[in-house]
Amino acid sequence: MTDRSHKPRWTPPLRRRRTPDWATQTPTWQDARPGVIADALKTASARPSGNWFVVGASRDLRADERPHGRTVGGVEIVLWRSDTGLVHAGPGVCPHLGAPLRDSRVVCGTLVCHWHGLALDGAAFAGWEPYPVHDDGVLLWVRLDEIGGEEPLDMPVVPVRPATGNGVDAVFTAVGRCEPQDVVANRLDPWHGSWFHPYSFVDLTVARAPRGGVDDAFVVDVSFRVTGALVVPVRAEFTAPEPRTVVMRITEGEGATSIVETHATPLTGEGDGQPRTAVVEAIVAASDRRGFALARAAAPALRPLMRRAAGRLWRDDLAYAERRWALRSTGRFPG
Numbered sequence: 263m264t265d266r267s268h269k270p271r272w273t274p275p276l277r278r279r280r281t282p283d284w285a286t287q288t289p290t291w292q293d294a295r296p297g298v299i300a301d302a303l304k305t306a307s308a309r310p311s312g313n314w315f316v317v318g319a320s321r322d323l324r325a326d327e328r329p330h331g332r333t334v335g336g337v338e339i340v341l342w343r344s345d346t347g348l349v350h351a352g353p354g355v356c357p358h359l360g361a362p363l364r365d366s367r368v369v370c371g372t373l374v375c376h377w378h379g380l381a382l383d384g385a386a387f388a389g390w391e392p393y394p395v396h397d398d399g400v401l402l403w404v405r406l407d408e409i410g411g412e413e414p415l416d417m418p419v420v421p422v423r424p425a426t427g428n429g430v431d432a433v434f435t436a437v438g439r440c441e442p443q444d445v446v447a448n449r450l451d452p453w454h455g456s457w458f459h460p461y462s463f464v465d466l467t468v469a470r471a472p473r474g475g476v477d478d479a480f481v482v483d484v485s486f487r488v489t490g491a492l493v494v495p496v497r498a499e500f501t502a503p504e505p506r507t508v509v510m511r512i513t514e515g516e517g518a519t520s521i522v523e524t525h526a527t528p529l530t531g532e533g534d535g536q537p538r539t540a541v542v543e544a545i546v547a548a549s550d551r552r553g554f555a556l557a558r559a560a561a562p563a564l565r566p567l568m569r570r571a572a573g574r575l576w577r578d579d580l581a582y583a584e585r586r587w588a589l590r591s592t593g594r595f596p597g
């Protein structure tokens with residue numbers, strides 16, 4: 263008889279969990295002390311970003327004739343990808359007479375203004391100065407020194423992700439009427455999980471809150487609800503590697519090393535009475551399971567599902583962030 267004892271035992275990824283009564287879960291408000299969340303936000307805000315801002319999914323910017331227009335911190339920018347795959351970025355206002363460069367065309371890798379044909383190959387020209395841009399393979403980042411106001415860094419602070427080729431990634435974007443800090447504060451309150459999102463989370467407990475200094479992670483035990491009574495129990499860590507990013511990394515359980523990166527990019531300028539912020543969320547799911555190779559092959563079909571799941575959570579989380587902003591801006595925020 264073959265000895266199979268040395269082989270890891272196959273464990274089903276899904277557990278059955280009777281749907282608990284929402285109202286009978288343990289309240290988390292006493293643990294979710296506003297001071298702990300405020301301190302975590304302060305720690306994140308003090309970290310350097312090097313003036314890099316996430317502007318969207320790398321996959322969405324294709325080497326075709328359409329450039330992308332974005333507004334970051336009230337500044338109009340244009341991005342395009344040349345035939346070689348290189349991404350260019352710069353002011354979105356044509357230096358000639360101000361045409362919106364997002365409506366121009368890319369011809370053989372060169373951006374051609376549709377008003378009078380001024381051509382930009384990505385290098386400084388006629389008063390137009392390019393912005394440093396970084397394509398990390400999942401997300402695009404642009405460095406805007408005037409908006410960031412920090413010491414510039416050569417590269418953005420990109421979270422460590424599952425090894426390339428070992429994950430299925432999807433990027434979800436939404437816009438809220440709030441500032442980046444409201445989005446970050448929402449993510450630094452893990453206690454709201456199974457109360458506010460009972461359709462996605464059950465049995466959430468915060469095993470450890472940040473203790474200050476380098477010990478800045480929230481460690482959370484939670485079950486993700488897949489469907490009905492089927493859940494996937496995991497341990498996850500939340501950290502904020504820079505002021506506008508919160509990373510949730512699964513550290514134990516199904517899909518360990520998978521991450522969800524939430525990036526908050528201000529669309530409006532400082533002091534704008536009606537701020538708007540883009541939430542750009544990158545989900546990079548990984549698994550050692552054999553079936554996951556199939557999932558990778560099915561990635562184009564999986565992406566919309568992953569985006570839909572993120573979208574449902576963010577409908578509620580943006581309501582939280584927008585509410586936080588509404589209260590803060592009128593001096594009604596508790597505490």
Ligand code: FES
Pocket residue numbers: 356357358359360361375376377378379380
């Ligand atoms: S406004 Fe762009 S070329 Fe004239």
Ligand SMILES: [Fe+2]
Pocket residue numbers: 448454455458459575579
């Ligand atoms: Fe949430």
